[in-house]
Amino acid sequence: MAAFAFGTACFREPDCIVTASTAIKIDFKQTKINPTTFIRATVDSLVFFTTVFVTGIDTAYIRNRQLSSLTLPIDPRTKEVKFVFNIKSSNGAFTRKDSMSFNYASESRVIAPKCGAYTYFLDLKVKSASYDSTKYRLVSNRLLKNTTNVQVFY
Amino acid sequence: MYRSFISAFVGFVFIGSAAMAQPEGKSPSDTVRNKYLPTGVRIGFDALSLIRSQDNSFKGWEINVDTDFSRYFFTVDYGYWATSQKLGNGRYQNDGNYLRIGADVNFLLKDPDKNMFFIGLRYGLSSFRESVQYQNTPLYSGFGTITGDESNSNISGSWIEVTSGLRVKIVSGFWMGFTGRLKIAPSTNGAGKLVPYDMPGYGIISETPYWGFNYQLFWRIPLPKFIK
Numbered sequence: 001m002a003a004f005a006f007g008t009a010c011f012r013e014p015d016c017i018v019t020a021s022t023a024i025k026i027d028f029k030q031t032k033i034n035p036t037t038f039i040r041a042t043v044d045s046l047v048f049f050t051t052v053f054v055t056g057i058d059t060a061y062i063r064n065r066q067l068s069s070l071t072l073p074i075d076p077r078t079k080e081v082k083f084v085f086n087i088k089s090s091n092g093a094f095t096r097k098d099s100m101s102f103n104y105a106s107e108s109r110v111i112a113p114k115c116g117a118y119t120y121f122l123d124l125k126v127k128s129a130s131y132d133s134t135k136y137r138l139v140s141n142r143l144l145k146n147t148t149n150v151q152v153f154y
Numbered sequence: 155m156y157r158s159f160i161s162a163f164v165g166f167v168f169i170g171s172a173a174m175a176q177p178e179g180k181s182p183s184d185t186v187r188n189k190y191l192p193t194g195v196r197i198g199f200d201a202l203s204l205i206r207s208q209d210n211s212f213k214g215w216e217i218n219v220d221t222d223f224s225r226y227f228f229t230v231d232y233g234y235w236a237t238s239q240k241l242g243n244g245r246y247q248n249d250g251n252y253l254r255i256g257a258d259v260n261f262l263l264k265d266p267d268k269n270m271f272f273i274g275l276r277y278g279l280s281s282f283r284e285s286v287q288y289q290n291t292p293l294y295s296g297f298g299t300i301t302g303d304e305s306n307s308n309i310s311g312s313w314i315e316v317t318s319g320l321r322v323k324i325v326s327g328f329w330m331g332f333t334g335r336l337k338i339a340p341s342t343n344g345a346g347k348l349v350p351y352d353m354p355g356y357g358i359i360s361e362t363p364y365w366g367f368n369y370q371l372f373w374r375i376p377l378p379k380f381i382k
Contacts, residue, residue, distance in 0.1 A: 057294065075292075106347065108288070110241065110246050110349075114241075116288055117246065117286045117302060119302055
């Protein structure tokens with residue numbers, strides 16, 4: 001019975017877990033120092049986006065939202081994308097315009113007959129940014145579901 | 155890869171020799187030399203490949219040849235494997251040839267019918283091509299459907315197998331048997347934007363170890379006595 005169970009376990013279809021994503025996830029962070037312990041910690045930073053524009057989309061992809069993380073689409077037919085962030089300060093006193101450009105490559109993977117084949121985007125690189133290079137960090141160069149690609153420090 | 159295979163093979167033969175060692179002191183030196191001369195060549199084919207070929211998604215065949223050197227059998231397998239698999243969102247196709255070279259150690263050495271229970275090692279080589287066509291929906295539907303059409307026109311690959319099985323004599327000159335295969339360490343060269351998926355002779359490359367099974371029919375051609 002155990003041998004049968006082992007055999008069927010070996011030959012059954014694999015679970016259909018598709019991790020491919022067509023979006024870049026950007027987390028906004030800030031560094032805070034605990035006043036009592038003086039330990040530095042990185043925490044989420046809520047940012048008010050008046051608009052966020054994505055290359056290839058004529059209208060604003062995000063409008064008037066306060067978020068600490070953005071999941072922004074890429075055009076799968078191209079090899080680069082530019083995001084433009086129009087940000088308002090928390091007290092509404094000023095606005096600023098930032099941008100980041102990325103390029104990437106792709107590959108095709110067959111997961112399993114039932115799951116199908118998917119385009120995976122990889123080799124993500126920051127092509128240009130309005131931020132100083134110390135203000136952002138590439139965390140993962142593969143576009144996968146629920147995976148942060150870039151951290152931006154505000 | 156070749157170096158690791160050769161190391162493993164030498165180790166395997168050494169262990170096999172030690173386990174099956176006989177007292178050598180009583181044997182004349184010419185007898186020891188003669189027992190390693192082959193007595194016949196078995197030529198066979200894999201019946202399962204032919205049965206599976208009745209299905210439209212698989213076409214294949216495999217020829218098996220082995221020859222004895224006392225308890226050791228030198229084996230060569232050569233085959234063809236083509237699949238056309240319907241995917242959840244498209245279709246995948248491949249075809250290619252493969253070659254396995256290796257050796258078996260027979261643990262039924264004194265069986266008068268030359269039946270075999272064996273354990274062996276193989277080094278597998280494959281040359282194949284593959285293609286996939288599929289459609290994905292991106293996060294932002296305004297970009298349209300992703301249409302993937304990728305192919306690898308000339309890939310080579312290799313792997314290692316640990317094998318075990320039986321050969322049973324049915325009638326004079328005719329044997330039937332099976333070979334179970336535990337396939338490990340697949341590697342490929344020459345792939346483009348399509349990550350290699352199904353390697354003829356091995357199977358799904360992303361899965362290791364990968365299991366294989368053959369049901370084989372053999373005919374044995376005895377070598378002339380004067381060779382001995």
